[in-house]
Amino acid sequence: MVENPNGHTDGRRIEMYDTTLRDGTQGAEIALTLADKLKLTIALDELGFDYIEGGYPLSNPKDAAYFDKVRDLDLKHARVTAFGMTRRKGIEAKDDPGMQALVASHAPVITIVGKTWDLHVDEVLRVERDENLAMIRDSVAFCHQADTTDEVFYDAEHFFDGYRANPDYALDTLRAAVEGGATRLVLCDTNGGSLPEFISHAVTNVRETLGLGDTLDNPTGPLLAIHVHNDGALAVANSLAAIETGCVQVQGTINGIGERCGNVDLIPIAANLRLKLGYDCLRDDALKGLHHLAMLVYEMVGMTPVAGQPYVGANAFTHKGGMHVHAVQRIAHSYEHIEPDAVGNQRRVLVSELAGASNIAAQVGAKFGIADDRDVQRKVLEKIQDLEHQGYQFEAADASLELMVYEALGKRPAFWELGHYRCVILKRQRDEETSTEGTVKLNVDGTTEYRVAEGDGPVNALYQALIKCLADHYPEVRTIHLSDYKVRVVNPTAETAARVRVVIEFRYTAEDGSTRVFSTVGVDENIVEASWEAISDAFQYLLIETRAGITV
Numbered sequence: 001m002v003e004n005p006n007g008h009t010d011g012r013r014i015e016m017y018d019t020t021l022r023d024g025t026q027g028a029e030i031a032l033t034l035a036d037k038l039k040l041t042i043a044l045d046e047l048g049f050d051y052i053e054g055g056y057p058l059s060n061p062k063d064a065a066y067f068d069k070v071r072d073l074d075l076k077h078a079r080v081t082a083f084g085m086t087r088r089k090g091i092e093a094k095d096d097p098g099m100q101a102l103v104a105s106h107a108p109v110i111t112i113v114g115k116t117w118d119l120h121v122d123e124v125l126r127v128e129r130d131e132n133l134a135m136i137r138d139s140v141a142f143c144h145q146a147d148t149t150d151e152v153f154y155d156a157e158h159f160f161d162g163y164r165a166n167p168d169y170a171l172d173t174l175r176a177a178v179e180g181g182a183t184r185l186v187l188c189d190t191n192g193g194s195l196p197e198f199i200s201h202a203v204t205n206v207r208e209t210l211g212l213g214d215t216l217d218n219p220t221g222p223l224l225a226i227h228v229h230n231d232g233a234l235a236v237a238n239s240l241a242a243i244e245t246g247c248v249q250v251q252g253t254i255n256g257i258g259e260r261c262g263n264v265d266l267i268p269i270a271a272n273l274r275l276k277l278g279y280d281c282l283r284d285d286a287l288k289g290l291h292h293l294a295m296l297v298y299e300m301v302g303m304t305p306v307a308g309q310p311y312v313g314a315n316a317f318t319h320k321g322g323m324h325v326h327a328v329q330r331i332a333h334s335y336e337h338i339e340p341d342a343v344g345n346q347r348r349v350l351v352s353e354l355a356g357a358s359n360i361a362a363q364v365g366a367k368f369g370i371a372d373d374r375d376v377q378r379k380v381l382e383k384i385q386d387l388e389h390q391g392y393q394f395e396a397a398d399a400s401l402e403l404m405v406y407e408a409l410g411k412r413p414a415f416w417e418l419g420h421y422r423c424v425i426l427k428r429q430r431d432e433e434t435s436t437e438g439t440v441k442l443n444v445d446g447t448t449e450y451r452v453a454e455g456d457g458p459v460n461a462l463y464q465a466l467i468k469c470l471a472d473h474y475p476e477v478r479t480i481h482l483s484d485y486k487v488r489v490v491n492p493t494a495e496t497a498a499r500v501r502v503v504i505e506f507r508y509t510a511e512d513g514s515t516r517v518f519s520t521v522g523v524d525e526n527i528v529e530a531s532w533e534a535i536s537d538a539f540q541y542l543l544i545e546t547r548a549g550i551t552v
């Protein structure tokens with residue numbers, strides 16, 4: 001076996017600096033309440049993040065309030081950091097409202113952002129280059145001298161673009177920060193367009209030219225840190241390249257949220273540092289909390305979790321191809337780079353037309369006692385492949401898949417026989433609301449049930465009428481709730497005559513108090529029939545699951 005060329009054994013510690021609360025909220029459509037900011041601070045502290053950048057006290061009352069409230073938290077490890085820019089041109093630091101707000105935040109660590117790129121100095125700030133150096137030096141020194149400040153970090157905005165354009169001036173800005181007393185020089189790829197080789201080259205040159213160390217042996221002397229954005233989709237590679245060449249701190253956000261294409265995602269950073277590169281970061285057992293942390297942040301910012309997110313996404317350890325599933329069942333790491341559990345995630349197997357018998361065995365083998373029954377597995381697989389050819393999809397329709405297994409085993413119970421259903425939608429004038437009426441006729445246990453219900457639309461009306469037919473016989477049908485309804489056109493070239501696929505998710509509370517979620521699928525040219533199929537399968541599945549004596 002070839003030894004991993006990147007593997008370290010020295011266990012060098014890397015500081016994790018989270019800026020989800022500041023740079024993360026600069027992402028489009030991202031906002032956090034004060035309560036969420038405090039809750040996330042606690043969650044980050046519990047995992048052992050070293051620094052939590054809480055906000056920009058000058059910017060808005062919420063960020064200022066955060067620094068008042070965060071002092072009441074009993075943080076175990078993390079140091080809270082206040083962010084702000086250098087003093088304005090032409091005034092003393094003590095007279096600058098931004099400087100005053102930073103010191104008034106009483107944050108033990110202050111991070112000052114300043115200009116490195118001569119383009120920004122000349123064209124954006126429009127100040128003399130020496131005045132920019134003075135702004136950096138004075139601002140860092142002013143914050144450094146405040147009684148409540150222990151450390152000042154200096155964010156060298158656009159460092160890599162500035163270094164490319166004018167390396168001497170870029171280095172002078174870092175020297176000015178060191179003169180002011182900065183203990184971390186944070187090299188920022190603000191526009192996110194650099195490539196890893198350039199990052200390595202620049203970090204190495206800066207470290208050698210300024211004579212800086214690459215370990216935390218002297219944590220209060222100036223050391224390098226890295227802060228990158230993801231505009232070239234290289235944020236993780238760039239951050240790791242910077243660490244490999246001497247940065248002792250990495251700044252980023254949870255799930256990579258942030259301005260434009262986002263910041264580096266600290267989830268893969270932490271996992272790669274500990275699991276792949278042999279560095280020390282966070283708490284020893286923190287990686288198992290990464291999945292939970294990622295989901296917490298998605299929930300707080302109201303984003304749908306990214307299923308393909310490395311390490312923590314729902315698909316990160318999901319196997320669909322039949323050959324993969326076959327191999328994974330024999331030896332998991334044949335198709336997995338780490339154990340899912342190492343980062344709090346889990347393995348999933350999907351069943352679809354790309355499955356082999358192994359997928360059926362993995363998904364339903366244990367529940368139905370068919371783990372070794374290749375004949376039944378193949379029978380189910382053939383049915384799935386036929387139906388997927390017609391437009392069905394079973395990946396997200398676990399209950400429909402199980403109903404098919406009951407059928408293949410000849411054990412699917414018939415709880416009722418359909419007489420007919422009918423749906424009428426009435427609208428007489430342009431500005432009149434539609435009214436919908438659903439009628440369902442069933443034979444349930446030898447009794448004819450013939451019920452009508454009104455609804456907001458055809459699906460709702462038929463759903464209510466079906467419940468009315470079944471409720472006297474099977475009261476549990478009143479306990480399920482439709483929680484999601486998705487519809488996709490299967491063959492769009494057929495336009496309005498196209499077949500549609502409806503996938504419906506349901507929830508119910510089981511006898512043990514737990515919430516169960518399951519989904520069914522229906523396909524037809526008629527959206528009402530596709531929905532009916534999914535709904536009636538859902539009720540049948542519920543009855544099988546909840547009624548004793550029907551289990552296989």
Ligand SMILES: CC(=O)SCCNC(=O)CCNC(=O)[C@H](O)C(C)(C)COP(=O)(O)OP(=O)(O)OC[C@H]1O[C@@H](n2cnc3c(N)ncnc32)[C@H](O)[C@@H]1OP(=O)(O)O
Binds near residue numbers: 056058060113114124
């Ligand atoms: C790379 C980064 O992510 S940096 C952080 C970016 N984050 C944010 O901008 C979010 C928070 N921002 C804010 O709340 C506001 O933009 C504030 C409080 C910073 C500024 O608000 P305003 O003063 O109303 O902004 P306005 O647009 O009028 O002007 C910005 C001024 O700051 C100056 N400025 C910009 N960067 C710097 C800097 N690093 N140091 C000193 N002055 C700076 C500009 O030159 C401009 O001054 P001018 O009017 O004399 O030209």
Ligand SMILES: CC(=O)C(=O)O
Binds near residue numbers: 157189
């Ligand atoms: C400081 C910062 O957020 C940046 O340069 O991207």
